[in-house]
Amino acid sequence: xxxxxxxxxxxxxxxxxxxxxxxxxxxxxxxxxxxxxxxxxxxxxxxxxxxxxxxxxxxxxxxxxxxxxxxxxxxxxxxxxxxxxxxxxxxxxxxxxxxxxxxxxxxxxxxxxxxxxxxxxxxxxxxxxxxxxxxxxxxxxxxxxxxxxxxxxxxxxxxxxxxxxxxxxxxxxxxxxxxxxxxxxxxxxxxxxxxxxxxxxxxxxxxxxxxxxxxxxxxxxxxxxxxxxxxxxxxxxxxxxxxxxxxxxxxxxxxxxxxxxxxxxxxxxxxxxxxxxxxxxxx
Numbered sequence: 001x002x003x004x005x006x007x008x009x010x011x012x013x014x015x016x017x018x019x020x021x022x023x024x025x026x027x028x029x030x031x032x033x034x035x036x037x038x039x040x041x042x043x044x045x046x047x048x049x050x051x052x053x054x055x056x057x058x059x060x061x062x063x064x065x066x067x068x069x070x071x072x073x074x075x076x077x078x079x080x081x082x083x084x085x086x087x088x089x090x091x092x093x094x095x096x097x098x099x100x101x102x103x104x105x106x107x108x109x110x111x112x113x114x115x116x117x118x119x120x121x122x123x124x125x126x127x128x129x130x131x132x133x134x135x136x137x138x139x140x141x142x143x144x145x146x147x148x149x150x151x152x153x154x155x156x157x158x159x160x161x162x163x164x165x166x167x168x169x170x171x172x173x174x175x176x177x178x179x180x181x182x183x184x185x186x187x188x189x190x191x192x193x194x195x196x197x198x199x200x201x202x203x204x205x206x207x208x209x210x211x212x213x214x215x216x217x218x219x220x221x222x223x224x225x226x227x228x229x230x231x232x233x234x235x236x237x238x239x240x241x242x243x244x245x246x247x248x249x250x251x252x253x254x255x256x257x258x259x260x261x262x263x264x265x266x267x268x269x270x271x272x273x274x275x276x277x278x279x280x281x282x283x
Contacts, residue, residue, distance in 0.1 A: 004228040007215035010208050012238035015076075015085060016246055017205045022081035024198060026189035031074045032182040033202045037209030038175035044214070045168055053172050057164035065157040065170065066177020072150035073178070075143045082140035084249035086240040090129055090259040091144040093233065096266045097122040098152035106156055118265040125265070128258035167217055233263045 014034065021030050045053055056062050080088045097119040103109040130141050161170055193199045219228045236259055243249040251259070 001219070001228055001231060003215045003219035003222065004231040005234055007212045007219065008232060008235040009238050010212035010215065012085075012089070012235050012242055014205050014209050014212060015080065015089070015239065016242040017201045017208075018077050019080040019085055020246065021198065021201055021205075022077065024195075025191055025193070027074060027077040027081060028182060028185050028189045029191065030202075030205075031070070031077050032179065032186055033206050034073060034077075034209050035070065035175065035178045035182060037206035038171070038213055039179055040206060041210035041213050042172045042175045044210075045172065049168065053166070053168045056169055056173065058161055059173075061157055061161050062165070062170065062173035063177050065154055065161070066174045067181060068150045068153045068157070069174045070178035070181045072147045072154060074182070075147035075150065079140045079143040079147065082138040083144065084251070085243040085247065086236060086249065086251045087129065087141065087255055088144050089236050089239040090251065090255055090262065091126060091141055092148050092151070093236070093259065093262040093266055094122060094126045094145065095148040095151045095155070096269055098149055099155045100269060102152055102156045103159070107159065115269055118269045122262050122265045122269075125258040125261035128261070129255050131254065171213065171217060230267050233266065236263070 014037075018030050018034060076088065076092070100111060100115055100119050104111040126145070130145075158170060193202065240251060
């Protein structure tokens with residue numbers, strides 16, 4: 001649990017640095033450096049576990065996961081260049097509900113009425129945060145919803161891979177594929193950092209992303225996902241803190257209300273998944 005909490009704390013710092021850099025560098029370049037941190041983590045894993053972690057039984061799914069990971073990260077960075085960090089993070093919490101929806105439609109996972117109700121409430125809470133048509137939040141917030149949708153696809157693919165590949169293999173391919181794909185548009189948007197603080201932030205962001213990913217992987221190795229997953233919501237606390245400290249942004253009352261509803265229903269959904277997983281198969 002400490003590993004997961006630490007990972008969320010560091011990831012929020014990574015997002016803060018990324019948002020700060022969007023004033024001077026293109027989002028594609030920022031995301032590329034961020035994902036490069038995962039490659040650094042891969043180098044560490046290769047030195048410890050050897051090339052065996054690159055053996056996969058489902059290369060197509062691994063490439064798909066890497067592609068949607070790159071797309072999700074890019075959309076999020078584009079969004080936070082316009083949207084306050086805490087608001088953007090709160091909207092991303094809709095992802096678990098999308099996972100439930102996609103799990104039912106794609107993987108044919110059974111979903112009871114209670115979880116469907118939680119999904120509907122979660123989506124309504126997202127509308128409370130965004131309040132479309134009121135101008136309360138920048139339209140770029142809808143990019144966060146698309147990013148959350150791609151993140152949900154990533155989780156669905158992860159479930160499909162769970163039976164054949166281990167977590168480290170999946171992370172390795174996500175790092176390689178995402179960096180390879182993001183390298184395609186990079187020459188068209190590349191700007192050489194001209195200030196020392198830009199270089200320092202890019203290096204810091206890459207290293208911290210690698211550390212945060214490593215902590216999350218370790219958390220999932222040490223404990224069941226349903227135990228540590230609720231700690232993901234602590235990222236809103238740190239994002240709010242960083243947003244206030246660095247950018248002077250604080251969520252308004254309705255954002256807090258929506259985020260609280262999403263958090264409560266998200267934790268409830270995770271708990272229902274835990275109970276469903278413990279239920280013995282019917283014969």
